[in-house]
Amino acid sequence: MDRFVLMYYKMGLFDKPTMQLFVQAGEITADEYKQATGEDYVAPAE
DSSP states (O other): OOHHHHHHHHHTSSOHHHHHHHHHHTSSOHHHHHHHHSSOOOOOOO
């Protein structure tokens, strides 16, 4: 996991919608999203 993404999320600088964008952009995985937020990542409907 990108340690800065996780650190900034824990600091409150990133919110869940931002974390979802990181998953979509390939910066973090869906599993990493779950580790950080405690929720499963659900891909947006296309």
